[in-house]
Amino acid sequence: MARLRAATDTGGVSIVTGPASMSDDREGTRVPRPRHRPDTSAAGLRAQWHAESRRRDWPRDLPWDVPATSAVVTACFEGATPPDALPDALYALADERLAEAASPADFARDIEALAYCLDDGPAADELIGLGRHAIGAVLARDHVLGELYSPATSFRSRTAFLADLTGPAAAGMPVHVWTARWRPAARTWSATATQLTVASAVRTALRDGESAAYFGPGCLAVLLTSPGRGTELDELLRGVADLGPVESLIHTRPDGPLERWGRWLIKVFPELIDDPLP
Missing domain, CATH: 3.30.70.270 (Reverse transcriptase/Diguanylate cyclase domain)
Known part of the structure; x- marks a missing residue:
């Protein structure tokens, strides 16, 4: 079960021991939906994610807080609906990251930072896997469209x-x-x-x-x-x-x-x- 990591006052890391939950579609892919402690807000998770991403060398000349970051944070909370909310949010984030000139490696480190802010284990692994699928889907889409249309003129190739x-x-x-x-x-x-x-x-x-x-x-x-x-x-x-x-x-x-x-x-x-x- 996924748990949110919380920074201590001394800068260390402790594990929040509150309850956690994960949706479990036993015929499909499990989507991690960590339950936060009552005093933990979406803004708190976003701030912690941002700090951890910067620690992992997020490019300082690129914006980090884009519209899709909030969608990803929201989808990480228990009760996010529909079930594909997190994959869709990660796809939107990958699209926005590439549009801002981030590299696929930057995106991968960013998702790893988010996974770290939750907890190690299956939920983190699934989150990283969903992120890898999202960036791959966006890159494949752009490649296919690039073979058909000129991005500058919208004319056919x-x-x-x-x-x-x-x-x-x-x-x-x-x-x-x-x-x-x-x-x-x-x-x-x-x-x-x-x-x-x-x-x-x-x-x-x-x-x-x-x-x-x-x-x-x-x-x-x-x-x-x-x-x-x-x-x-x-x-x-x-x-x-x-x-x-x-x-x-x-x-x-x-x-x-x-x-x-x-x-x-x-x-x-x-x-x-x-x-x-x-």
Whole structure:
């Protein structure tokens, strides 16, 4: 049974001997829910956790007390509902920690600090295991989304866009792709700023069934719902300041076997020669 550790006045550590409880789903995973002494508050546990995390080298330039810390503390108290309150709170904490630039190792030490503030034993082990699962789930989510979308523009990745272009949903019907090319700025930061400006204008104009991707610093492609949409996108780009001359074309995907599509894709996107897909 889990018990809360309490710091003594002399800076030592003693074990609170009050009763403890743990929910026990005998067909699933037990979730630790320590019972605190009546005079122990959530704020007290949060303060003790914070102190122990700092002692374990929590980065001083990163915020520690984020919204999810309170949710985790609340879920550690007896009676937290629903049963998945603690896993959900740890997932939210992992998400917030990574968003603040903490590393997975920082997160692991932080959860170990919380476990120490409770008591050694099964409850602490389960808490650490739930934390390990939470950080793994957030990292896996970010990796999957990163393979599908650009975090900077919310456009599709090149791989995902090509899947849209050649997937079964597009089979048996005309498929039109609009490409726009401009001379990117010599400085990387300026070229990136232009991409973001163009993406902001195009993203709001996309219709259901359309997707977009960058194939280079000065090459944008849009999978169209109809070829007439290309004229609308041309007009949209003319309103982007400092973009310079833009060359746009509409390409129609050929019929035939996949090998023929592959050759056509390289003709449409020669950028793939010098910068192949990973």
